[in-house]
Amino acid sequence: MVAWIAVAFLLGALIARQFSPPTDRWPPYASVYAATAPSVVTLLIDGETPRVGAGFAVTPTHVVTARHLVEGIDTLVVSDIDGRTWDAHVLGSDTRDDLALLEVPDARFAPVTLGSAANLAVGDPVLAIGNPYGMGHSVSTGVVGGSNRRVVGADGVAIGPDQGFLQLSIPLNPGNSGGPVFDQNGRAVAILSGTHAQGQAIAFAVPIEALEAVLPRLSQGERLSRAFIGARTEVAANGVVVAAVTAGGPADRAGIRTGDRIVSLGDAPIMTSDELYARLDQLSAGQRVPVVVERDGKPETTEVELADWALHPIVVAGMTLRPVPGTGGEVVAVRPRSRAERAGIRLGDMVRAVGGIPVQAPADVQQAITMGRGPIEVLREGSTITVAWPEPG
Numbered sequence: 001m002v003a004w005i006a007v008a009f010l011l012g013a014l015i016a017r018q019f020s021p022p023t024d025r026w027p028p029y030a031s032v033y034a035a036t037a038p039s040v041v042t043l044l045i046d047g048e049t050p051r052v053g054a055g056f057a058v059t060p061t062h063v064v065t066a067r068h069l070v071e072g073i074d075t076l077v078v079s080d081i082d083g084r085t086w087d088a089h090v091l092g093s094d095t096r097d098d099l100a101l102l103e104v105p106d107a108r109f110a111p112v113t114l115g116s117a118a119n120l121a122v123g124d125p126v127l128a129i130g131n132p133y134g135m136g137h138s139v140s141t142g143v144v145g146g147s148n149r150r151v152v153g154a155d156g157v158a159i160g161p162d163q164g165f166l167q168l169s170i171p172l173n174p175g176n177s178g179g180p181v182f183d184q185n186g187r188a189v190a191i192l193s194g195t196h197a198q199g200q201a202i203a204f205a206v207p208i209e210a211l212e213a214v215l216p217r218l219s220q221g222e223r224l225s226r227a228f229i230g231a232r233t234e235v236a237a238n239g240v241v242v243a244a245v246t247a248g249g250p251a252d253r254a255g256i257r258t259g260d261r262i263v264s265l266g267d268a269p270i271m272t273s274d275e276l277y278a279r280l281d282q283l284s285a286g287q288r289v290p291v292v293v294e295r296d297g298k299p300e301t302t303e304v305e306l307a308d309w310a311l312h313p314i315v316v317a318g319m320t321l322r323p324v325p326g327t328g329g330e331v332v333a334v335r336p337r338s339r340a341e342r343a344g345i346r347l348g349d350m351v352r353a354v355g356g357i358p359v360q361a362p363a364d365v366q367q368a369i370t371m372g373r374g375p376i377e378v379l380r381e382g383s384t385i386t387v388a389w390p391e392p393g
Contacts, residue, residue, distance in 0.1 A: 032127050033139050035186045039112045040179065041078040042131040045069060051325075052134040054179030055102065056188060057109030062219070064211060065178030066193055067093045067100040068360050071310060071325035078104055081137050092218030095310045096226045096281055097210045098193045098360065100178075101218035112180060115187025117166050117207035120144050125184060126168060128192060128203075130176030142170030145202065165204040166190045172203035181205050204358075227283040228309040228363055229265075231256060232370055233273050239263070240270050242293075244370070247315055254304040260293035280306070314362035316369055319345050321362035327352055327379070328359030342390045349378040 041063055043053040055065035055078065063078060070076065070090050079085040086104045093100040120126075121144065128140045145167040168181065172192060181190040190205035214224060230249020233240045242260045245252045262270045266289040268279045283289060285308035292301050314321045314329065318338020321329030328351035334340050353359060354368035354376050365376075374389030 029127060029139065029141055032182060032184070032186050033129065036112065036127075036180070036182055036188075037081050037129060037137055039110050040129045040137060041080055041109070042134075042136060042175075043069060043178065044077045044079070044134070045073055046076070052131055052175040053177050054130040054175065054192070056129075056180040056191075057107075057111045058101075058114075058211075058215065059111055060108045061104050061106075062091070063088065063102040063104055063109070064191060064215075065100050065102060066191065067095055067098045068193075068310075068325050069178050070100050070102070071095075073325075076102070078102065078107075080107075080109070092220065092222050092224075094214050094218065094224040095308065096224060097206050097214065099191065099206060099211055099214065099218070101215070112188040113186065114208055114212065115183050115185065115189040117189045117209060120166070120183065120189060126170070126181050126189070128168070128170055128172075128176065128179055128181045128205075130173075130179035130192060132173035132175045134175055138176075140170045140172070140176070142168055145169040165193065166207055168203045168205055170203050176203075225285040226309040227280040227285055227287065227306040228312050229276075229280060229304060229306060230312070232367065233262065233276060235273055236261070240273055240276055246312075246366070249312065250304045250307050254291065254302045256291065256293060256302065256304070257295070260295050263292040263294055263299060265289060265291055285309075285311070309363050310361040312361075312363060314366045316362075316366040321351065321365055323362055324350060328354070328365040329362035331378075339390055343376070343387050345376075345378070345387060346380065349380050351376060351378055352384070353377040 039057045041055050043055055043065060045051040051069055053065055053069040055063040058064050073090060075087055075089045077085055078088045086107050088102040088104040091101045091103040124144045126142060126144060130138060132138050176192050179192045180188045181192060183189050189208050191211060192203060192205050229251050230246035231242050231251040232244040234243040238261060240262045242256060242258055245256060245258055262276060264270055265276060265279045270276050283306055285306055288303050288305045290301055291304050292299055311323050313323060317340050318335035319331050319340035320333035322332045324330045331345055331347055331349040334345055334347060351359060351365050354365055355374055359365050359368060376387045376389055378385055378387060
């Protein structure tokens with residue numbers, strides 16, 4: 001009997017050792033927070049739509065945050081963990097990666113130490129600091145749920161910022177956007193950007209490598225944008241064909257029509273939709289570029305003045321969307337008997353997500369709807385409502 005007890009005790013000890021969590025992988029959350037929180041700031045944006053958010057210092061006088069928080073804003077107020085406040089202004093921004101750099105001339109922040117998102121594995125623990133609902137510095141913890149997540153349509157073309165997001169299994173609330181994500185060593189590895197509208201504790205963050213790639217340009221005051229051509233394309237046997245043209249958009253103004261085959265954009269030949277959008281990501285709003293299309297078997301050259309993907313109004317499925325930072329736009333018109341009216345869309349609705357995926361510009365909404373995504377999540381009179389999306393007809 002004693003022998004059996006000894007064997008059972010030994011087996012129990014071996015099992016406990018096998019399944020005990022490692023003690024050297026992650027220090028107490030409190031110590032990581034204590035070391036990094038002084039580098040994190042909260043944001044108060046007083047504009048047409050007041051917003052709150054978070055950011056973090058990369059130099060004593062510069063703060064990084066999410067671009068969609070500060071789009072259309074020149075100045076705002078930031079505060080540190082001790083409650084000290086400063087006026088800040090937007091120095092540079094990047095709509096492609098949803099990043100913005102703020103200058104806070106009178107501050108003397110302790111900059112974060114930058115790490116690497118590329119070195120993270122699925123399942124690694126992470127800690128995020130944000131400003132949920134304006135409550136001030138708050139911690140969220142979780143793990144890496146996935147990497148290189150791209151918000152795409154049915155044809156695999158990226159919707160929204162051309163970025164491979166880090167997917168995190170942490171709760172994300174309004175006010176967390178723009179805040180940093182830290183690894184176990186207290187190094188910033190990502191910037192919180194958005195959440196899955198229908199998910200539970202699913203957040204998307206921009207890898208820190210994307211920030212490092214554009215930080216020198218943002219520091220010089222550049223406003224980087226994802227170029228918008230205003231044409232939905234389909235891949236056919238002979239290349240990329242225009243399936244629809246946004247009324248009043250760049251392609252429409254340049255005379256591009258439905259059925260045209262896009263041969264080249266600028267100096268780049270176009271054979272796939274991915275090539276078209278990759279080329280647009282290398283260009284900026286306001287640039288004029290030659291576009292060669294094939295129409296009725298003959299090549300024609302036209303010049304297109306590109307727009308900013310985040311700032312262009314859109315008409316889709318019978319609703320007109322006006323750009324509003326941080327959303328897919330405000331509904332300012334609904335055509336009678338359209339899909340939008342049949343779905344119950346109302347004037348003043350703010351589109352937040354389509355098919356559970358956050359949208360940050362009217363162009364996102366257009367592409368998501370044309371790719372068959374649904375339902376639509378809108379903000380109406382302070383409440384979030386999910387609207388079933390009817391089939392065309």
